[in-house]
Amino acid sequence: MKSTIEEVALVLKLLGDKTRLKMVKILESRECCVCELVHLFDMSQPAISQHLRKLRDVGLIFESRRGQWVYYGLNRQYENFPFVCTLLNQLPSQEGLLESLEKQGLRVLCD
Amino acid sequence: MKSTIEEVALVLKLLGDKTRLKMVKILESRECCVCELVHLFDMSQPAISQHLRKLRDVGLIFESRRGQWVYYGLNRQYENFPFVCTLLNQLPSQEGLLESLEKQGLRVLCD
DNA sequence: TTATCGTATAAGTAAATGCTTATATCCTTA
DNA sequence: TAAGGATATAAGCATTTACTTATACGATAA
Numbered sequence: 444m445k446s447t448i449e450e451v452a453l454v455l456k457l458l459g460d461k462t463r464l465k466m467v468k469i470l471e472s473r474e475c476c477v478c479e480l481v482h483l484f485d486m487s488q489p490a491i492s493q494h495l496r497k498l499r500d501v502g503l504i505f506e507s508r509r510g511q512w513v514y515y516g517l518n519r520q521y522e523n524f525p526f527v528c529t530l531l532n533q534l535p536s537q538e539g540l541l542e543s544l545e546k547q548g549l550r551v552l553c554d
Numbered sequence: 555m556k557s558t559i560e561e562v563a564l565v566l567k568l569l570g571d572k573t574r575l576k577m578v579k580i581l582e583s584r585e586c587c588v589c590e591l592v593h594l595f596d597m598s599q600p601a602i603s604q605h606l607r608k609l610r611d612v613g614l615i616f617e618s619r620r621g622q623w624v625y626y627g628l629n630r631q632y633e634n635f636p637f638v639c640t641l642l643n644q645l646p647s648q649e650g651l652l653e654s655l656e657k658q659g660l661r662v663l664c665d
Numbered sequence: 666t667t668a669t670c671g672t673a674t675a676a677g678t679a680a681a682t683g684c685t686t687a688t689a690t691c692c693t694t695a
Numbered sequence: 696t697a698a699g700g701a702t703a704t705a706a707g708c709a710t711t712t713a714c715t716t717a718t719a720c721g722a723t724a725a
Contacts, residue, residue, distance in 0.1 A: 445644065445646045446644075446645075448572055449572050452575045455575065455641075459565075459568070465559050476702095486683095488701085488702070489684085490685080491702095493704090494683090508702095511701050512702085513701075513702060513703090530566075534557075588673095599671085599673090600675095601715080603674085607674095622672085623672085
């Protein structure tokens, strides 16, 4: 079933911010913890948290605490996920960012 | 070639407004003059003009004056048109709005 | 020319947005 | 229990946004 124009407009508004759009594209590759994302954006940690909250509030991403870290990932059960997916498919991959994080030894692994 | 994240974010921001998104979906069906659009939205004429201007400024729609009327239509040559198209395809048709305009005798025809 | 219709622009405003710094909370570990 | 790291929340602020009303502009027609 198609979403209403209003619903779609809200999703587009949410993703109409370069920081959030990039975040979502990154989280499409793999879950990340907040401190990893802080390293990927030239922005304060609270700013990152606030963007993540907006994305989580609508259900587009999920949160999972692991020890003292909080991981976020794309919620593929989100009602508008298929729609979001067609958007993300048209974006250039951001996996290089994650690779360079690892090269810098900034990847957080807590298992 | 894929657009950058920044470019896409700007397009999404532009379409992340329910009025503009609906406008663009309507203009996908056919060109409309400003006064027709004014009838379709519960908003002043200047507000409609201002939305149209934003859409035109990026090149997503074009303007064509016909007598004292100004028509707007989707610019299918817009650089991100294919992207916009995949968005519009996922929206419910708004052609019913145009039909009811015609039933009310509010369709403007200037040929 | 003047009146009128359709549209655009100008100016003002309330609300939303995206950041900042400061501080609180939560978890782990010594 | 106390300290410290990771994250969230609070409060403040400058900018942007989406409207409004008033007015200017452009085309048509009496």
